[in-house]
Amino acid sequence: MDEERTWDLSILVEDTSIEGLKQANGSTRTELGNELKELREASLEIDAEELLKHIHKVENTLSRLITIAAYTNCRFLSDTTEKGSQTFASISQGNIDEYYSTKRVLYKILGQQVEQRPELLEDPVLSNYKHLLEMSGENQSYTLSQNEEELILEKDSNGISVLSQLQEMWTSSIILDVEIEGNKQKLSLNKARGLLASDDRETRRIVSEAYYGSFARDKLIHTNALRAICSDHVNMTKRRQWPSYMTQSFIDQDVDEQTIMSLLKTVEDSSSSVQDYIQLKAKHFGYKKLLRYDMPAPWNPKRYWEADWTTAKKTVIQAYATFDDEIGKYVSSLFTDRRIDSEDRPGRSIIPGVCWGVPEKKTSFIFLTYNNSLSNAYTLAHELGHGIHNYFIDKGQTFLNIDTSMCIAETGSIFGELLLTEHLLKECETDELKTEVLENVVGRFYGTTFNLTAYALFEMSLYDAIMDGQMLDAEKICEIWIATRERIFGDTIEWPVQYDYEWAKVHMLYMPNFRFYNYSYVFAQLLVFALYEDYKENPSNFSERFKRLLSRGCSMSPREQIAEMGYDITKSDFWTLGIKQAERLLDELKRIS
Known part of the structure; x- marks a missing residue:
């Protein structure tokens, strides 16, 4: 075992035995329950100072709970x-569940x-805690009576939650029979998903027909589950008197x-950009038009970029340090402190890859498996970006203010990827290396931003159809x-018939009581690309x-956070900056392709 490449968890807990962990965890959870009970029983006439004391107690105990969760998960x-x-x-999972339940x-x-x-x-x-109180108050304004809320929980546990689980369990159990290069194989959907990105076109065709064909074959399960979950959400929108079927997601993501x-209009209005990328990929492959199963194919089957751990570590530290000295020093400390x-x-x-923030200890622990590839290097930069985000939050906030909206949570990580990209492009000595770096970033941007926008628009259209009284068969x-x-995508892609059921594979559409999971990723991607464009135009401050x-x-x-950066995210001008940054990279890819 290479000590330099394994973490030192000793700062997290004193007694690392299972019995010691159980005892510490049990007492922490008991203490947390008692504190919530005290707060619940306190009179509504409690003054602000007394309320603050209760909040601090809950914060401190929750923080200890998360430290134990971090240690056990890392183990x-x-x-x-x-x-x-x-x-x-x-x-670990029990503490995470307890954390969200307590919140x-x-x-x-x-x-x-x-x-x-x-x-x-x-x-x-x-x-x-003003913003926390504002969000709590807004959510409370849509809360029904205790009896109604209990009935809703019962309804969900025996209704849409069961349908969601059924759809997931059914998909997980599917075995596909395929024949590839004369070899008959049985593939799970997970194994088949990996082959959808094969560098062999015939393999992609065969596997895609079987993979998406399974969703068409089982359309009754997928259709009924989706219709029930979406119809239930429309009914709950009316019952809770949410202004729209997107209100729940706005509250969850702290956006408006x-x-x-x-955001969504800017992406749709910029669809010519992704179409330009698709046409470039078709030209690169020598096709007049891409078939849908060509989209995940690797730009080049051969991988040119390779670096051992020592080189990758040095490269990533330099990428961050070139941007900011404080950030570079913190990144370096995560290596030297064996985090x-x-x-x-x-x-x-x-x-x-994953990054565990541990607010109580003011540090983060990062897990990934590094095997010298470019994708591994980007995972390292990405998770370090999360660590940097945690570092600054821990410096500036108390525990209950650390949980960022999903729309913001990827800011440090994706920004780190772009810093690494710029650093690698300067180091690349051949066009093959540059192409591999550029396609990795550009392909991910267009795949995330435009595909997930399509799913957000699709989800909106489903609710519109239900509200218009249409039957979702x-x-x-x-x-x-x-x-x-x-x-x-316009007419830039040719869609084989099996892709008519592409929607059925999207797990996020079947998540009950968590709607519009999709646009937060679009927000995150375009936000960081826009900020990077700002960085390139205004580097000094x-x-x-x-x-x-x-x-x-x-x-x-x-919205308030980015206003401090000098931008209004309700205006398309800001989001267009993100498209502009992506097109800079796309133009460079065109130049060397």
Whole structure:
């Protein structure tokens, strides 16, 4: 075992035995339950200072709970075969569940306080938690009576939640029979998904027909599950009197309708950009037009970029340090303090990468498996970006203000990818190396931004159809999907018939009570590309403004945070900056292709 490439978890807990962890965890959870009970039983006439004391108590205990979750999860990730590994996983997941459950209870209590005494929002004693109180109050305004909420939970647990689980379990159980190069094979959907990106076109055709054909064959399951979940959401929108079927997602993501509509419209209006990329890829392959199954194909089957761990570490540190000295020093400290586990060894988790922020200890722990590839280097830069984000949040916020909106959560990580891209392009000595770097970034940008915008528009159209009284059978859903994809991709792609059911594979569409999961990723991608364009045009004071943005956590809405950077995200002008940055990279890819 290479000590330099394994993490040192000793700062997290004192007693690392399973019994010691269980005991510490049990007492922490008991303490947390007692604190919530005290707060719940406190009179609504409790003054601001007393409320603040209760909030601080819950924060401190929650922070300890997350530290234990981080330790046990890191132990599990680094060796899933270790004796006690399943116990580690159970403790970690249990604490994460407890964390979110506690937050829901706390926000409800705070929402009730704000509902009864709105003047708390302006009390200087609670100024650090003003935005938290605002969000709690807004959510409370759509909360129904206790009996109604309990009935909704019962309805969901025996209805849409079951349908969601059924759809997922059914898809997970499917085995495809395919014949590739004369060899008959049985493939799970996960294994088949990997072959959809094969460098052999015939393999892609065969596997895509089987893969998407399975969704067409099982259309009754996918259609009924999707219709029920979407119809339920429309009904809940009416019952809770949400202004629109997107309101729930706006509250969850701490954004507003004007911002998201501007974002989605900008992407749709910029569809010529992704079409330009698709046509370039078709030209590169020597095709007049791409078939849909050509889209995930690698630009070049041969990989040119390779670097050992020492070189990759040096490269990534330099990429960050060139941007900002403080950030570079922090990144370097994560290596020297052994906060990163990257060694490929038996028993490790197969997840590509994760960054565990530990606010109580003011640090982060990063997990990835590094095997010298370009994608591994980008994973390293990405997870370090999360660590940087955590570093500045921990410096500037208390525990309940660390949970950023998903729209903001990828800011540090994607920005780190762009810093690495710029650094690598300067180092690349051949066009083959530059092409591999550029296609990695450009392909991911266009794939994320435009595909997920299509799914957001598709989801909106589903709700519109339901509200218009239309029946969402398989044919209608396919019709809506075909019309939506044409809005983004035009006629630049030829779609084999099996792709009419492409919508059925999208897990996020089947997540009950968590709608419009899609646009947060579009927001994140375009936000960072826009900020990077700002950086290239205004480099002198950018890093200080950027670090301030990273430090805000959820103490302000994303709209307010980016306003501090000098931009109005309700205007398409800002989002267009992101498209402009992507097109700079696309133009360079065109030049050397």
